[in-house]
Amino acid sequence: MSKAIYGEFVERLRKIKDVASATALLNWDKEVNMPPAGAALRSQQVATLSGIAHELFVDDHFGKTISRLAASKHEFSFAERRNIELVQKQFERNRKFDTEFVQRKSKIISEGYHAWVKAKQANDYSIFQPVLKKLVDVLREQVDRLGYENHPYEALLDEYEPGGKVATLDALFDDVKKKLIPLLNKINAGTPPEDSFLKQHFDKDKQWDFGIEILRRMGYDFDAGRQDITPHPFTISFGASDVRVTTRINPDHFNTMTWSCIHEGGHALYEQGLPTASYGLPSGEYASLGIHESQSRLWENNVGRSHDYWRANFPLLQSSFPKELGHVSLDAFVKAINKVEAQPIRVEADELTYHFHILIRYELEKALIEGSLDTEGLDEIWNQKYKEYLGIDIKGPAEGILQDVHWGYGSIGYFPTYSLGSFYAAQFFAQAKKDVPDLEDSIRNNDNRPLLDWLRESIHSHGAIYHSEDLCEKVTGRGLSLDDFMEYADRKFSWVYGV
Amino acid sequence: MSKAIYGEFVERLRKIKDVASATALLNWDKEVNMPPAGAALRSQQVATLSGIAHELFVDDHFGKTISRLAASKHEFSFAERRNIELVQKQFERNRKFDTEFVQRKSKIISEGYHAWVKAKQANDYSIFQPVLKKLVDVLREQVDRLGYENHPYEALLDEYEPGGKVATLDALFDDVKKKLIPLLNKINAGTPPEDSFLKQHFDKDKQWDFGIEILRRMGYDFDAGRQDITPHPFTISFGASDVRVTTRINPDHFNTMTWSCIHEGGHALYEQGLPTASYGLPSGEYASLGIHESQSRLWENNVGRSHDYWRANFPLLQSSFPKELGHVSLDAFVKAINKVEAQPIRVEADELTYHFHILIRYELEKALIEGSLDTEGLDEIWNQKYKEYLGIDIKGPAEGILQDVHWGYGSIGYFPTYSLGSFYAAQFFAQAKKDVPDLEDSIRNNDNRPLLDWLRESIHSHGAIYHSEDLCEKVTGRGLSLDDFMEYADRKFSWVYGV
Numbered sequence: 002m003s004k005a006i007y008g009e010f011v012e013r014l015r016k017i018k019d020v021a022s023a024t025a026l027l028n029w030d031k032e033v034n035m036p037p038a039g040a041a042l043r044s045q046q047v048a049t050l051s052g053i054a055h056e057l058f059v060d061d062h063f064g065k066t067i068s069r070l071a072a073s074k075h076e077f078s079f080a081e082r083r084n085i086e087l088v089q090k091q092f093e094r095n096r097k098f099d100t101e102f103v104q105r106k107s108k109i110i111s112e113g114y115h116a117w118v119k120a121k122q123a124n125d126y127s128i129f130q131p132v133l134k135k136l137v138d139v140l141r142e143q144v145d146r147l148g149y150e151n152h153p154y155e156a157l158l159d160e161y162e163p164g165g166k167v168a169t170l171d172a173l174f175d176d177v178k179k180k181l182i183p184l185l186n187k188i189n190a191g192t193p194p195e196d197s198f199l200k201q202h203f204d205k206d207k208q209w210d211f212g213i214e215i216l217r218r219m220g221y222d223f224d225a226g227r228q229d230i231t232p233h234p235f236t237i238s239f240g241a242s243d244v245r246v247t248t249r250i251n252p253d254h255f256n257t258m259t260w261s262c263i264h265e266g267g268h269a270l271y272e273q274g275l276p277t278a279s280y281g282l283p284s285g286e287y288a289s290l291g292i293h294e295s296q297s298r299l300w301e302n303n304v305g306r307s308h309d310y311w312r313a314n315f316p317l318l319q320s321s322f323p324k325e326l327g328h329v330s331l332d333a334f335v336k337a338i339n340k341v342e343a344q345p346i347r348v349e350a351d352e353l354t355y356h357f358h359i360l361i362r363y364e365l366e367k368a369l370i371e372g373s374l375d376t377e378g379l380d381e382i383w384n385q386k387y388k389e390y391l392g393i394d395i396k397g398p399a400e401g402i403l404q405d406v407h408w409g410y411g412s413i414g415y416f417p418t419y420s421l422g423s424f425y426a427a428q429f430f431a432q433a434k435k436d437v438p439d440l441e442d443s444i445r446n447n448d449n450r451p452l453l454d455w456l457r458e459s460i461h462s463h464g465a466i467y468h469s470e471d472l473c474e475k476v477t478g479r480g481l482s483l484d485d486f487m488e489y490a491d492r493k494f495s496w497v498y499g500v
Numbered sequence: 501m502s503k504a505i506y507g508e509f510v511e512r513l514r515k516i517k518d519v520a521s522a523t524a525l526l527n528w529d530k531e532v533n534m535p536p537a538g539a540a541l542r543s544q545q546v547a548t549l550s551g552i553a554h555e556l557f558v559d560d561h562f563g564k565t566i567s568r569l570a571a572s573k574h575e576f577s578f579a580e581r582r583n584i585e586l587v588q589k590q591f592e593r594n595r596k597f598d599t600e601f602v603q604r605k606s607k608i609i610s611e612g613y614h615a616w617v618k619a620k621q622a623n624d625y626s627i628f629q630p631v632l633k634k635l636v637d638v639l640r641e642q643v644d645r646l647g648y649e650n651h652p653y654e655a656l657l658d659e660y661e662p663g664g665k666v667a668t669l670d671a672l673f674d675d676v677k678k679k680l681i682p683l684l685n686k687i688n689a690g691t692p693p694e695d696s697f698l699k700q701h702f703d704k705d706k707q708w709d710f711g712i713e714i715l716r717r718m719g720y721d722f723d724a725g726r727q728d729i730t731p732h733p734f735t736i737s738f739g740a741s742d743v744r745v746t747t748r749i750n751p752d753h754f755n756t757m758t759w760s761c762i763h764e765g766g767h768a769l770y771e772q773g774l775p776t777a778s779y780g781l782p783s784g785e786y787a788s789l790g791i792h793e794s795q796s797r798l799w800e801n802n803v804g805r806s807h808d809y810w811r812a813n814f815p816l817l818q819s820s821f822p823k824e825l826g827h828v829s830l831d832a833f834v835k836a837i838n839k840v841e842a843q844p845i846r847v848e849a850d851e852l853t854y855h856f857h858i859l860i861r862y863e864l865e866k867a868l869i870e871g872s873l874d875t876e877g878l879d880e881i882w883n884q885k886y887k888e889y890l891g892i893d894i895k896g897p898a899e900g901i902l903q904d905v906h907w908g909y910g911s912i913g914y915f916p917t918y919s920l921g922s923f924y925a926a927q928f929f930a931q932a933k934k935d936v937p938d939l940e941d942s943i944r945n946n947d948n949r950p951l952l953d954w955l956r957e958s959i960h961s962h963g964a965i966y967h968s969e970d971l972c973e974k975v976t977g978r979g980l981s982l983d984d985f986m987e988y989a990d991r992k993f994s995w996v997y998g999v
Contacts, residue, residue, distance in 0.1 A: 019548035022541075023522045030525060034533075038724035039742030042521075042779070046738070049518035053552060225537035239545070243538030280541070 003073045007081060010066050011282065013057065014088065018281030020054040022239040029245060032231045059095050067092055080284050083466045087163075087283040097146045106143070109135050110411045117409030126380040126398040129409070134376040136411045137369050144370060154370045157414030161290040162421065164468035167367070169481065170417050173424060174360045176483040178390075184491055185341070185353060191498025194336035198329055199255045207321050208250050212262040214317065216246070219266045219300060220453040222273055234261040236268035236297075240280055244272040256338065260301055267300030268293060270453060274461030284464040290415065292469050294422020295429060296456065302352050302423070303430040303489065304444060304452070308335045313447035339497045343391040345400045353490060356423070357390040362416040370413065425473060427486035429460070432477040502572045506580060509565050510781065512556065513587065517780030519553040521738040528744060531730045558594050566591055579783050582965045586662075586782040596645045605642070608634050609910045616908030625879040625897040628908070633875040635910050636868050643869060653869045656913030660789040661920065663967030666866070668980065669916050672923060673859050675982040677889075683990055684840070684852060690997025693835035698754045700824050707749050710820050711761040714813065715745070718765045718799060719952040721772055733760040735767035735796075739779055743771040755837065759800055766799030767792060769952060773960030783963040789914065791968045793921020794928060795955065801851050801922070802929040802988065803943060803951070807834045812946035838996045842890040844899040852989060855922070856889040861915040869912065924972060926985035928959065931976040 027047050035043060057063070070077075070085045077085065098106075113132045120129035140157060149156040152167040159165060213228065231247040238244045246265040251257035271293060279285025287293045304310050311318075311331060319326050326334070341351045347358040361383065368374035374382070383402040384395040395401040407415055433455045434440050443451045459476045473481050526546050534542060556562070569576075569584045576584065597605075612631045619628035639656060646655040651666040658664060712727065730746040737743045745764040750756035770792060778784025786792045803809050810817075810830060818825050825833070840850045846857040860882065867873035873881070882901040883894040894900040906914055932954045933939050942950045958975045972980050 015544075016548055016552075019545040020552070022545050023526055023549055026525060026529060027522055030529065034726065036722065036724050036726055036742055038721070039738065042739040042741050045514075046518045046521050049515050050522055053515075053519070222537070223535065225535055227533065227535055239538065240541040242541050243535055 003070065003076045006066055006069055007077065007085075010063075010070055010085070010088070013063055013066070015281035017054050017057045018240075020050055020057065024050040024054065025237050025239055029237045029239075032235070033229045033247065055095070058092070064092060064096075080279075080466055084279075084282045084284055087465060090163075094147065098143075102142075102146070106139050106411065109139050113411055114406070114409045117403065117406060121399050121403040124397045124399040124403075126402060129398075129403060130376050130379070133379075133408060136408065137376060137413070140411060140413055141370060141372065152367075152371075154367050154414065157370065158417065159414075161412075161415050161418050162469060163289055163465070164470060165289070165291070165417075165421075166470070169470065170363060170421075173420070173481070173483055174356075174363060176487075177356050177360055177420075180483060180487050181353060181356060181490075184487070184494065187500050188341055188353075188494050188498045191495075191500035193342075194340050194497060195333065196337035196340050198326065199337055200253060201255075201325050202253055203255050203322060203325060205250050205252050208252075208255075208258045211318060211321050212248055212250075212258050215259065215262050215314065216266045216269075218314070218447060218449060219263070219270065220449055221246070221266050221269055225273055226269060228262075234265050236265045236272065238269075238272040241273050241275045241277045241285075244269045260305060263305040264297045264301040267297035270300070270456070271296040271461055274453075274457045275464055276462060279464055282464070284466050286465045288460075288463070288465045288467060288472055289469040290418035291421030291425060292460065292472065294418055295425035296460070298422045299426035299430050299456075303426055304449075306335070306338055306352070307444070307493070308332075309441050309445040311335050311338075312445045336497045339493065341494065341498075343393050345387065345393060345395055346404055348405075352423070353494065354391060356420050359416050359420040361386045361390060363420075366413045366416065421469070421481070424481055424483060424486050425469070427489045428473060428477050428479075428481060428484075429456075431485040431489070433459075502569065502575045505565055505568055506576065506584075509562075509569055509584070509587070512562055512565070514780035516553050516556045517739075519549055519556065523549040523553065524736050524738055528736045528738075531734070532728045532746065554594070557591070563591060563595075579778075579965055583778075583781045583783055586964060589662075593646065597642075601641075601645070605638050605910065608638050609908075612910055613905070613908045616902065616905060620898050620902045623896045623898040623902075625901060628897075628902060629875050629878070632878075632907060635907065636875060636912070639910060639912055640869060640871070651866075651870075653866050653913065656869065657916065658913075660911075660914050660917050661968060662788055662964070663969060664788070664790070664916075664920075665969070668969065669862060669920075672919070672980070672982055673855075673862060675986075676855050676859055676919075679982060679986050680852060680855060680989075681889075683986070683993065686999055687840055687852075687993050687997045690994075690999035692841075693839050693996060694832065695836035695839050697825065697828055698836055699752060700754075701751055702754050702821060702824060704749050704751050706820050707751075707754075707757045710817060711747055711749075711757050713816065714758065714761050715765045715768075717813070717946065718762070718769065718948055720745070720765050720768055724772055725768060727761075733764050735764045735771065737768075737771040740772050740774045740776045740784075743768045759804060762804040763796045763800040766796035769799070769955070770795040770960055773952075773956045774963055775961060778963055781963070783965050785964045787959075787962070787964045787966060787971055788968040789917035790920030790924060791959065791971065793917055794924035795959070797921045798925035798929050798955075802925055803948075805834070805837050805851070806943070806992075807831075808940050808944040810834050810837075811944045835996045838992065840993065840997075842892050844886065844892060844894050845903055847904075851922070852993065853890060855919050858915050858919040860885045860889065862919075865912050865915065920968070920980070923980055923982060923985050924968070926988045927972060927976050927978075927980060927983075928955075930984040930988070932958075 024047055027043060027050065031040070031043050031047075067085065067089050071089050074082050074085060109132070113129075113136050116129050116132040120126060141153070144153045144156040147156040147159075154167050155165065158167070158170075213223075216228065217223065225242045226244045226246065229245070229247045230249060232249060234246070234248045236244065236246050246262070246269050248258055248261045248265065271287060275287065276285050308331070311334060315331050315334060319329075329337075339352070341353050343354045343357075344350065347355065350358055364386070365374065365379065365382070369376070369379075380398050380402045383398075387393050387395050387401070407413075433452060436459075437443075437451050437455050440451055440455075443449070460472065463472060467475060470480060473479070523546055526542060526549065530539070530542050566584065566588050570588050573581050573584060608631070612628075612635050615628050615631040619625060640652070643652045643655040646658075648655040653666050654664065657666070657669075712722075715727065716722065724741045725743045725745065728744070728746045729748060731748060733745070733747045735743065735745050745761070745768050747757055747760045747764065770786060774786065775784050807830070810833060814830050814833060818828075828836075838851070840852050842853045842856075843849065846854065849857055863885070864873065864878065864881070868875070868878075879897050879901045882897075886892050886894050886900070906912075932951060935958075936942075936950050936954050939950055939954075942948070959971065962971060966974060969979060972978070
């Protein structure tokens with residue numbers, strides 16, 4: 002009997018996922034193909050489909066189905082039980098927001114986005130500040146509705162990093178300050194690598210071909226995906242059998258296309274590796290944004306900026322750009338792509354100073370949600386923190402507090418998942434090296450399959466069954482810490498800077 | 501009060517249209533972008549969305565809304581009243597099919613499609629015949645459920661050509677026999693034009709550029725559309741602000757790409773011209789397949805194979821292909837693109853013999869639905885009719901009865917709309933020439949705006965408010981007849997063949 006109800010439950014979730022996949026296609030098409038006049042109608046179609054998915058989810062009958070399953074959980078396998086629990090949690094969460102709140106919030110977000118665009122263009126925080134205040138207020142109301150155990154920030158974090166804890170983040174970012182600042186000081190005493198050869202003219206078509214080959218070598222399945230060009234690279238999935246990536250090409254800077262390909266490729270390998278039989282169920286979904294980002298960062302940095310990786314791929318690159326890179330040595334190339342340099346823009350940051358950008362966001366977000374900080378004067382505090390942590394002067398809010406859209410969309414609790422991604426990546430990669438004999442040898446020899454197999458088995462195959470911290474414990478035998486990241490960073494950057 | 505209910509009615513129809521537009525995008529993407537592994541999941545997503553659209557339409561509450569509006573029709577404008585009537589008709593129609601019938605029919609259709617593919621590949625009608633029998637039986641059951649006034653065939657025709665009458669088709673096709681056969685005989689006594697220069701190598705990229713420019717000159721709005729390449733050209737709309745066309749390019753035959761562009765361009769101009777304010781309502785939808793086809797055929801043939809049109813466009817074509825066409829005169833070119841030659845394949849037929857392909861289908865379809873003809877031995881009857889009407893020998897069912905997929909999909913009642921399209925096109929174009937002073941001058945001078953304006957006002961702006969025969973009456977002051985088509989054909993082809 003319960004099995005039949007579970008069947009109904011699965012059917013409903015698949016139906017919702019079909020609608021979500023169609024919505025994803027509407028969004029992908031908007032970025033890649035849609036003619037300009039289609040924009041207004043497209044937004045309406047996305048809103049309608051999102052509404053239908055929501056209605057299918059919060060429906061009373063479905064609620065009863067979930068309750069009945071939850072009452073007979075003991076009859077189910079571990080994965081089935083987790084599917085029931087996770088969907089129940091989501092169901093109860095959604096039930097805490099009435100239509101009035103959802104519409105009010107979405108109106109403020111729409112205001113927020115437009116104010117952010119205007120403010121950034123005008124390089125004027127005062128245009129955004131009053132709407133940011135409203136956004137913070139509505140998010141604090143959301144926190145009250147949701148409730149929380151330890152810290153109000155967790156109620157928001159949970160949306161992006163289910164089960165995420167402020168205590169974990171506090172400990173990690175304390176360590177960032179304690180351990181990363183000394184490493185940066187050590188590096189600063191060394192010799193910065195020469196990287197001017199990365200900023201030559203690189204033919205766009207050849208870059209494109211190189212990017213496709215790089216994706217292929219990673220193991221990205223072009224029979225179940227494709228790459229296109231968009232202003233902002235992204236990965237999008239319509240189910241594991243159709244996971245698409247996009248990239249952008251800067252003809253005057255080699256790095257832009259290459260590491261966006263590898264980064265999005267890492268995201269895409271995760272989505273292509275999710276269990277297709279669990280389409281629509283938590284066991285077929287990504288675990289969290291932090292885990293998603295760990296997959297992109299692992300490929301982008303731990304693999305894609307390593308000496309081993311470029312030993313395998315530099316010959317191809319040189320043969321694509323003999324004039325531009327034929328005279329550059331492998332060592333010089335790997336050092337150049339690992340240059341560390343503090344500057345104001347997060348998305349352009351190197352692997353080390355990046356985490357101070359996130360640390361600053363995290364400190365501000367937590368204080369805003371606690372209510373211990375106001376939005377007024379926040380741009381000044383931002384600038385002070387950049388001076389304090391990174392030693393740089395911010396010239397204006399456009400390159401400071403207004404640089405990213407996230408807050409404009411009401412996304413508070415999202416930023417920390419970027420750093421979590423890097424730290425999980427380092428811990429996972431360290432474990433993979435322990436578990437897979439000669440892993441680095443295989444990467445050096447242009448065989449990424451052993452790594453991908455390990456990721457598939459250790460991470461991808463579990464879907465969202467485990468919360469990220471539990472997954473980490475299961476895979477590495479330990480909770481998340483900064484240790485592996487620091488060891489990895491210290492070894493690589495000491496070599497790069499000759500210190 | 502009724503106004504508020506009408507608002508609800510509109511809102512529901514827009515919601516359904518949003519789902520239908522998303523489904524259309526899933527289908528477009530499948531043809532244009534989808535990686536191969538995505539096929540199975542995509543079919544499931546299309547089925548889910550179609551199901552949701554159906555549920556939203558047949559819903560009891562919506563049924564009550566429609567009934568309440570129908571009861572107070574007198575309070576509404578003509579267009580609103582027609583929207584209510586047409587939706588009510590569709591609602592009642594859908595209510596006549598229970599789930600058991602819908603699923604049974606869709607299973608037979610799926611069998612039918614696969615049997616057709618196999619049979620065509622094997623050039624063996626006996627593979628398809630038993631399934632065609634089942635298809636005919638289920639369609640006859642459908643006719644019984646739907647009911648009809650004059651002839652059972654009308655119940656099926658009505659789906660493609662709302663309000664279409666067997667009496668009209670009988671009269672038209674009688675005239676086809678009476679008037680088109682003498683014209684063909686007359687032509688056969690003349691000199692067939694030389695057309696070998698159309699079958700040279702034409703560079704694909706240059707063909708593509710020419711096709712884009714041709715579309716632009718017709719008035720197709722690329723801000724509200726785009727063109728892509730697919731094996732079978734089609735037009736698809738996600739609302740008037742995003743109407744896309746596709747084409748195919750044969751590097752060894754000039755005609756393939758050019759007239760597919762003009763044909764699909766004609767369809768697309770209709771969709772781009774539908775009233776955006778009526779999105780989702782009958783007043784914002786195309787009137788019928790016959791009227792849709794009239795728009796593509798008018799541009800493809802009456803305009804796109806005319807001397808006037810090529811006076812405007814031949815210089816561009818010659819400058820794109822100076823080596824291939826520089827030595828060809830305008831007259832020789834226009835004659836070549838109007839060559840008449842009976843051959844077995846409908847989609848490759850010329851403007852005149854085309855209608856015998858449809859006549860034959862129509863005769864067979866009507867007899868099958870009446871029950872006066874069986875599917876067994878139908879291939880032989882097919883071949884006899886091709887001998888009788890077109891004087892050609894059919895070598896096998898792959899180029900005979902199995903050439904088109906329509907019957908495999910259970911589409912009976914569809915074919916006549918192709919001929920209707922040509923006949924409406926001729927009658928509309930004759931009227932446009934009467935209504936718009938110097939219309940041919942403007943086309944000759946590369947100004948298609950006056951024609952497009954006339955089509956927008958006379959046809960596009962009405963959506964599906966009028967049934968096709970009423971629209972024809974309203975626009976031309978007369979019911980549909982073969983007269984204008986015959987006059988147009990006689991004049992053009994007499995010149996082409998020098999008779």
